[in-house]
Amino acid sequence: MVAAVSGYAMDGFDLLILGFMLPAIAVSLSLTSSEAGSLVTWTLIGAVIGGILFGHLSDRLGRIRVLTFTILMFSLFTGLCAFAQGYWDLLIYRTLAGMGLGGEFGIGMALIAEAWPPHKRNRASAWVGMGWQLGVLLAAFITPPLLEVIGWRGMFLVGLLPALVSFVIRRSMGEPEAFTQKAALTESLSFSQRLKLLVKDRRTTKASLGIFILCSVQNFGYYGLMIWMPSYLSSQFGFSLTKSGVWTAVTVIGMTLGIWLFGVLADRFARWKIFLIYQFGAVVMVVLYAQLSDPTLMLFTGAVMGMFVNGMIGGYGALISDTFPVEARATAQNVLFNLGRGVGGFGPLVIGMLVAQWSFAAAITLLALIYLLDILATLFLLPKKQGGEDTLGAIG
Numbered sequence: 031m032v033a034a035v036s037g038y039a040m041d042g043f044d045l046l047i048l049g050f051m052l053p054a055i056a057v058s059l060s061l062t063s064s065e066a067g068s069l070v071t072w073t074l075i076g077a078v079i080g081g082i083l084f085g086h087l088s089d090r091l092g093r094i095r096v097l098t099f100t101i102l103m104f105s106l107f108t109g110l111c112a113f114a115q116g117y118w119d120l121l122i123y124r125t126l127a128g129m130g131l132g133g134e135f136g137i138g139m140a141l142i143a144e145a146w147p148p149h150k151r152n153r154a155s156a157w158v159g160m161g162w163q164l165g166v167l168l169a170a171f172i173t174p175p176l177l178e179v180i181g182w183r184g185m186f187l188v189g190l191l192p193a194l195v196s197f198v199i200r201r202s203m204g205e206p207e208a209f210t211q212k213a214a215l216t217e218s219l220s221f222s223q224r225l226k227l228l229v230k231d232r233r234t235t236k237a238s239l240g241i242f243i244l245c246s247v248q249n250f251g252y253y254g255l256m257i258w259m260p261s262y263l264s265s266q267f268g269f270s271l272t273k274s275g276v277w278t279a280v281t282v283i284g285m286t287l288g289i290w291l292f293g294v295l296a297d298r299f300a301r302w303k304i305f306l307i308y309q310f311g312a313v314v315m316v317v318l319y320a321q322l323s324d325p326t327l328m329l330f331t332g333a334v335m336g337m338f339v340n341g342m343i344g345g346y347g348a349l350i351s352d353t354f355p356v357e358a359r360a361t362a363q364n365v366l367f368n369l370g371r372g373v374g375g376f377g378p379l380v381i382g383m384l385v386a387q388w389s390f391a392a393a394i395t396l397l398a399l400i401y402l403l404d405i406l407a408t409l410f411l412l413p414k415k416q417g418g419e420d421t422l423g424a425i426g
Contacts, residue, residue: 031142031145031146031154031157031158033094033097033138033141033203034138034139034141034142034158034161035138035157035158035160035161035164036161036195037097037101037134037138037161038134038135038138038158038159038161038162038165039161039162039164039165039168040101040104040134040165041131041134041135041162041165042161042162042163042164042165042166042169043165043166043168043169044104044108044127044131044165044169045070045073045131045166046165046166046169046170046173046256046278047169047173047185047188048069048070048073048124049070049256049257050169050170050173050174050177051173051177051182051185052066052067052069052070053066053261054177054181054182055069055120055182058182059114059115059116059117059120061117063382065117067257067378067379067382068121068379069120069121069124070253070257070375070378071375071376071378071379072121072124072125072128072375073124073125073127073128073131073375074128074249074253074371074372074374074375075125075128075372075375076124076125076126076127076128076129076131076132077128077129077131077132077368077371077372078132078368078369078371078372078375079128079129079132080100080103080128080129080130080131080132080133080368081132081133081135081136081364081365081367081368081371082132082361082364082365082368082369083129083132083133084096084099084100084129084132084133084136084137084364085133085136085137085360085361085362085363085364085365085368086221086224086360086361088133088136088137088140088360088361088364089140089216089219089224089357089358089359089360089361090216090217090219091217092205092209092213093137093140093141093144093205093206093209093360094141094203094204094205095205096133096137097133097134097137097138097141098201100130100131100132100133100134100137101130101134102130103126103127103129103130104127104130104131104134105130105190105194106130107123107124107126107127107130108123108127108186108190109186109187109190110123111123111124111127111186112183112184112186112187113183132364132368132371133364135347135363135364135367135368136350136360136361136362136363136364136365136367136368137360137363137364138158138161138347139155139158139346139347139348139350139351139363140351140359140360140363141206142154142155142157142158142347142351143155143347143348143351143352143359144206144207144208144209144356144359145206145208148352149297150297151297151348151351151352151416152292152293152294152296152297152301152344152345152348152416153290153293153294153296153297154293154348155293155344155345155346155347155348155351156289156290156292156293156294156296156344156345156347156348157290157293158347159289159293159343159344159346159347160286160289160290160344162343163282163283163285163286163289163340164286166256166282167279167282167283167286170276170278170279170282171279172188173185174270174274176188208356209356212356212357215357216356216357219357219358221361224357224358224361225361225365227354227355227357227358227361227362228354228358228361228362228365228366233413234353236411237353237411237412237413238362238366239407239411240407240408240410240411240412241346241349241350241353241366241412242366242369242370243370243403243404243407243411244305244342244346244370244404244407244408244412245346245366245367245369245370245371245373245374246369246370246373246374247370247400247401247403247404248340248342248343248346248370248374249370249371249373249374249375249377250373250374250376250377250380250397250400251312251316251339251340251374251377251397251400251401252339252340252343252374252377253374253375253377253378254374254377254378254380254381254393254397255281255339255377255381255394255397256278256281257377257378257381258378258381258382258385258390259274259277259278259281262385262390263277263278263325266390267325269325277325277328277329277332280329280330280332280333281332281333281335281336282336283333283336284332284333284334284335284336284337285336285337285339285340285341287333287337287341288308288336288337288338288339288340288341288342288344289340289341289343289344290344291337291341291344292304292308292341292342292343292344292345293344293345293348296344296345296348296416300414300416301345301348301349301416302408302412302414304345305342305345305404305408305412306405306408306409308338308341308342309338309342309401309404309405309408310405311337311338312335312338312339312342312398312401312404313398313401313402314338315331315334315335315338315339316335316339316394316395316397316398316401317395317398318331318335319331319332319335319394320390320391320392320394320395320398321391321395342404346367347363348416349412349416350362350363350366350367351363352413352415352416353413381393381394381397384396
């Protein structure tokens with residue numbers, strides 16, 4: 031749990047400090063707004079590529095071994111970002127760092143699913159999901175004061191520290207028993223054979239499509255909101271970087287509470303019903319948030335909105351682990367979640383275009399519509415059983 035949570039915390043920390051640093055990077059390297067925004071997009075595109083690649087390797091070679099490699103890759107290219115001289119070399123470093131980042135979610139979730147009992151799988155997966163928020167909170171609190179002192183290049187070097195800690199933790203771990211028991215089978219499967227397990231039959235294909243839609247909506251909404259929120263608060267209300275960080279942190283605290291609560295509820299009640307409650311809550315709260323103009327009211331409403339919008343990630347790891355067998359579990363986690371993350375990477379670009387065309391309020395209101403797609407996917411595509419009783423796609 032510590033290994034999975036620390037790795038995912040590192041991912042959240044890195045991506046949010048990038049959001050805070052974009053204005054300073056743009057000025058220093060003379061980037062256009064489109065070029066600055068594309069640094070986030072290409073980080074997430076790299077995560078898609080890395081997630082698919084390292085998910086397969088994790089199913090083939092072992093969870094811990096591949097996690098250790100991804101953390102080293104992420105660390106190396108995050109550090110190199112500090113020495114970028116222009117747009118193109120920074121873009122390359124961010125994309126390659128994103129590839130290392132892409133392996134974290136799925137492999138960590140597969141590791142937890144195989145180390146914890148099925149009846150506690152939802153809350154265990156939710157704790158991993160909370161790791162991201164812990165990293166984001168850390169970034170929100172330390173980036174504004176540190177950025178003024180050490181600059182954006184120094185912040186990329188600071189981003190190395192969580193990675194090194196996580197690497198040390200993982201070096202002392204062995205593979206989970208559920209994986210080692212199927213080691214012979216997992217090593218014999220090719221990448222294409224693993225992918226076929228995700229679309230083995232009509233029932234499995236429906237589940238994969240439903241999960242992909244949920245992951246896409248989740249990431250699109252999250253990145254669209256979180257990347258633009260500091261800039262919006264600064265331009266609309268004249269907030270300093272530090273004050274924007276506090277407002278963002280309160281929203282993230284709401285997200286963290288929502289993830290924890292999702293895990294607790296999903297272990298006690300039907301998970302698909304908890305998804306529906308959160309999805310309806312997201313529609314209502316996003317529309318309400320978009321209508322507000324009082325900064326203090328936005329502070330508290332943002333926390334409630336965050337609870338619903340990002341709380342659903344507390345269920346994705348357990349949902350995918352319950353749906354697919356050990357021999358394709360990390361592949362399924364990383365392929366489905368990171369394809370959704372790739373779609374989500376366009377969230378900041380789309381929100382940016384809508385803001386330029388109309389306003390932030392209009393952009394956020396339109397964002398609420400995507401959660402209606404979530405509701406349809408949950409009702410008609412997702413498997414309704416959980417706790418390992420509905421594993422699909424197994425060989426034989």
